[in-house]
Amino acid sequence: MASIRRTLSPYNDRSYPNGSSNPFSVQSPSQKLLSHGRTTFSPVRRFITGIFLQKHYSRKSNQFSWKKSLIRCFLFFFLGFLLGMAPFNNDFNELKQDDLRNRDFSFEMKPAVVNVEKNVGDIGFVEKPKENDLMVDAVELGVVERRDRNEIKRILDFLPRKQLIVVTPTYNRALQAYYLNRLGQVLRLVRPPVLWIVVEMNAASMETAEILRNMGIMYRHLVCMKNSTDVKDRGVHQRNTAIEHIERHRLDGIVYFADDDNIYSLELFESIREISRFGTWPVGMLAQSKNKAILEGPVCNGSQVIGWHTNEKSKRLRRFHVDMSGFAFNSTILWDPKRWHRPTSDPIRQLDTVKEGFQETTFIEQIVEDERQMEGIPPGCYRIMNWHLHIESRELLYPKGWMLQKNLHVVTPSN
Template sequence: MGSMDRSKKRIQLWKKALIHFALCFVMGFFTGFAPTSPVSLFSTSSGGWITVKPAAYAAADKIADPGVANRSLMVELPPAAANPNPASTGEKKEEDKAGSKRQLIVVTTTRSGDRMQEALLRRLADTLKLVPSPLLWIVVQARADVAATAAMLRKTGVVYRHLAFKENFTDAAAEADHQRNVALNHIEHHRLSGIVHFAGVSNIYDLQFFREIRQIEVFGTWKVAMVSANRKRVVVDGPVCNASSVVGWHSKDFSSDKVGSSNVISTAEMKVKPPPKINVSGFAFNSSILWDPERWGRATSVPDTSQDSVKFVQEVILEDETKLKGLPADCSKIMMWHLHIPRSMYLPFH
């Protein structure tokens, strides 16, 4: 009896071993067909960090060349919460909707070849970072200055395009005109649709200025205060408005020896005797007028002056003042100050 019991126990052990072996074989066989990467099984997993573009820059980034757009716009953000706040989600959608309706602002700056250039560009970049997108900053420089500025521009956090020219200039005004014309040619060639503003790197802005110029349909203008600390001089010039309609132009000198002295001329007088000099920083325009003038009521048969920034502005002013919109509505507020900074200054600590 004892020997029979022992043989039965051995048979049962072998059966259990065979069953375990068969189960392991089957499991191993089917496991071989399963995907080896857990990511492919759970592609919507919220674990880890992801690289995204900030929504605020999405609209402006579309118009920037991949090789030129600022790489600092690519940032790492933590994954969204599993149960987001419905109220905040709704607000975000409203912000995205408002951002998609905003016009692109194309800001181009002029200044080259002096020790203050990089510091002034950094200061202007800090201002432009505060402007809601979309905004594109076009920086035009002589080829010799490009390398030193490129590294700084990549760190600004502003969407930009960096253009270079090879011509040499001895006259600063001629160089500034050429820089603006290079920017206009780039805007026209790539058909960058938006509002173009010629900015000086030494300009100081009220942020309301950028909200206002987005309301421009064809051409806009505003008052500019020109400040010179060394000469203790402040001159304000710009449009005289009836609501948002431009009816004239004035220049008022607030210098200590000329308090309140001003010169006012009507738009009709300007057509008879155009001013010898126009501050192009006091104007902005819809860029589509460069490649589609008929849309805005301008003849295509007239000589092309779109690549001469000063003549282009002066031509539109004299052509039809009804195309001009004064900003803000009554032209009563100064939103931009131009600080006169000489290209060469004596620095006693050097």
């Protein structure tokens, strides 16, 4: 067989036209990149170029470097993992199609379609929404009841209730604590706002103040400083003290004179909130002989006052036959005369110079001109909502102090 032997070139020592002894001394493009990388490339580009163009052989020996290959393999795997996790394609396509700077954002709430299922007895049916029902025209606050497919709409009433200003004159006597507690317990059941003005003569007693503090309602404890020796009717001056307080502080509400020894119903206090200017109603009371009950107050045709109930001949000359606990009025009449077109701006007060029993009619004449400016409560004036009972005896002994644990030996006679 023929054999071919490759002999060494006899031109080892020969020089080449390019002036180097290395036949492969012509610089390749990669070598040119490496030679110019230090001066022209940025640090990032030098790093990438060094990874791809670095030799796989160590400088010290011509052996293959496994350590550097593993590092490069791990680096490429990590870069590929990051590129795979980033959704570049979809985001770039959306950015190309719609520019975020020119995009209009709208927040729109569309009502969801709900199937309402109702059961009537043992038969069930489903109401499907109609096309027109999907449109929401307006939103209105209210309570809607559905009964037998008939919608009854009740709009909530957010109007505030009128304040009640209850004026009570009181004085030290045997049953004072009982009367104040009884009236206070009734006022606690009345829906607020309620202001209880309690007026005493000469000085405020600690016992009355304690009752008011423990009652749990809003109150004001006043003192009438009128000289008791010149007083003909104590209650007149005590009420005038409360009227002056309302006028000075411009309290807005319905004023009602409620004596502590009368009996009142809750319906009365709820009814007088509807008074515009002046309201009146019939009052049941015992006659002086205490053997029969009489009625005193208005005769009404609906809410219009057309007459008066009276049974006493001595009081027939009165203009208005009303008991002190049988009327109420708007407090703005006291301190805002222009609103009610009063002919004079003189202060409204109860008079102590008139005969007993005429304080009511002389006071009402300062508030209204005639029955046309009155309101009958309730409509028709057919119900008695409070009683004026003269059952307290003047011969009762007043025990020392309000607590009776130490005064059990005291005997109080009764008629």
